[in-house]
Amino acid sequence: MAIGERMTAQHWDVSKSEGKLEQLAEVLKGAGKHPMLILCHNNPDPDSIGCAAGFNFLLKRKFGIRSVLGYGGAITRAENKAMVHRLRIHIRRFQRLQPAAYYGIALMDGQPGTGNTLLSTDVPPLIVIDHHPLRKLSLKSQFCDVRKGYGATSTIVTEYLVAARLTPSRLVAAALLYGIKTDTASLVRGAQEVDFLAFNYLSGIANPRMLGWIEKPKLSEAYFFDYHRGLSRTTIYRDVAVSFLGKIHAESIVPELADQLLRIDGVTWSFCMGAVGDFMVLSMRSSSRKYRAGNVIRQLVGRHGFGGGHRELAGGYVPLNGMGDAEITDLANKFSERLLHLIGKEGCHGRPLVEQEGGNCCPRGHEE
Numbered sequence: 489m490a491i492g493e494r495m496t497a498q499h500w501d502v503s504k505s506e507g508k509l510e511q512l513a514e515v516l517k518g519a520g521k522h523p524m525l526i527l528c529h530n531n532p533d534p535d536s537i538g539c540a541a542g543f544n545f546l547l548k549r550k551f552g553i554r555s556v557l558g559y560g561g562a563i564t565r566a567e568n569k570a571m572v573h574r575l576r577i578h579i580r581r582f583q584r585l586q587p588a589a590y591y592g593i594a595l596m597d598g599q600p601g602t603g604n605t606l607l608s609t610d611v612p613p614l615i616v617i618d619h620h621p622l623r624k625l626s627l628k629s630q631f632c633d634v635r636k637g638y639g640a641t642s643t644i645v646t647e648y649l650v651a652a653r654l655t656p657s658r659l660v661a662a663a664l665l666y667g668i669k670t671d672t673a674s675l676v677r678g679a680q681e682v683d684f685l686a687f688n689y690l691s692g693i694a695n696p697r698m699l700g701w702i703e704k705p706k707l708s709e710a711y712f713f714d715y716h717r718g719l720s721r722t723t724i725y726r727d728v729a730v731s732f733l734g735k736i737h738a739e740s741i742v743p744e745l746a747d748q749l750l751r752i753d754g755v756t757w758s759f760c761m762g763a764v765g766d767f768m769v770l771s772m773r774s775s776s777r778k779y780r781a782g783n784v785i786r787q788l789v790g791r792h793g794f795g796g797g798h799r800e801l802a803g804g805y806v807p808l809n810g811m812g813d814a815e816i817t818d819l820a821n822k823f824s825e826r827l828l829h830l831i832g833k834e835g836c837h838g839r840p841l842v843e844q845e846g847g848n849c850c851p852r853g854h855e856e
């Protein structure tokens with residue numbers, strides 16, 4: 489027996505999950521040869537993708553049910569793309585799937601009515617498994633397992649596997665492990681003892697080199713082009729760093745630059761904007777005690793689009809409806825002014841973070 493398995497058997501109380509598996513068997517009784525649709529939330533993060541891969545493994549091995557994995561929005565971060573590619577997770581755009589062709593939908597790491605899934609709120613999904621605060625709508629599903637204390641939904645699914653006495657494959661173990669690792673910021677954010685147990689258990693199975701490849705993936709030249717332009721267009725207003733990146737090649741650069749700008753000594757707010765396709769992507773980071781980034785971005789976006797998030801981390805989308813470059817720049821300027829107004833920094837003098845450069849070339853492979 490592997491070290492992980494021995495430790496798990498001793499310390500992990502999986503009785504609740506044993507009960508849940510019985511309930512699951514009941515709900516899936518009529519599936520026969522029909523496949524299930526396992527749906528991640530929009531723009532899925534590694535926890536959502538990881539728990540979907542784990543649940544797929546459980547359904548196949550424990551219940552003999554095939555599944556198709558789906559997601560809304562996009563998978564853009566290089567790490568998340570590497571996760572899907574390296575761990576051979578077959579996941580498809582929800583819009584390309586026919587929900588009626590499946591026995592039911594299992595919604596992972598999200599709940600109906602949160603605005604973060606493509607499901608209508610009229611028909612509840614068959615199954616909901618999540619670790620965010622419980623939504624009333626979720627209780628309408630035939631199977632609902634929402635455990636708010638857990639640091640990741642991947643931990644819940646790992647517990648199911650242990651309760652079912654199934655050892656995940658190395659790839660599935662890596663997917664679950666990476667999900668737990670990112671959602672708990674390496675077990676320091678909202679992790680409970682059970683997350684440590686799952687992490688330890690999976691570490692004994694997954695290939696550690698695989699995780700290294702996922703966490704430090706190769707990046708395109710376009711990424712560095714956008715990054716450079718983002719830095720060269722950053723303005724510092726006292727403790728606020730704002731950057732409008734203009735037209736970008738992939739939206740993931742926006743939150744990544746926002747993360748990075750918050751690390752500037754003396755900065756407590758970062759706000760980045762970039763235009764991709766017919767949308768403006770917004771990302772905000774804050775370490776302020778006075779304002780919640782989620783509320784600020786919601787007020788800032790107003791009726792222009794969608795904005796929301798947590799105290800320290802928030803994001804948004806604004807449809808551009810065919811606006812020209814000048815109009816987009818005006819909108820970005822309006823948003824930065826509004827941000828300064830909303831957090832009481834109006835009239836602060838702005839200075840560039842780095843020396844401005846005029847170069848207007850394109851990264852290799854993106855010549856116009």
Ligand SMILES: [Mn+2]
Nearest residue numbers: 535597641671
């Ligand atoms: Mn999660």
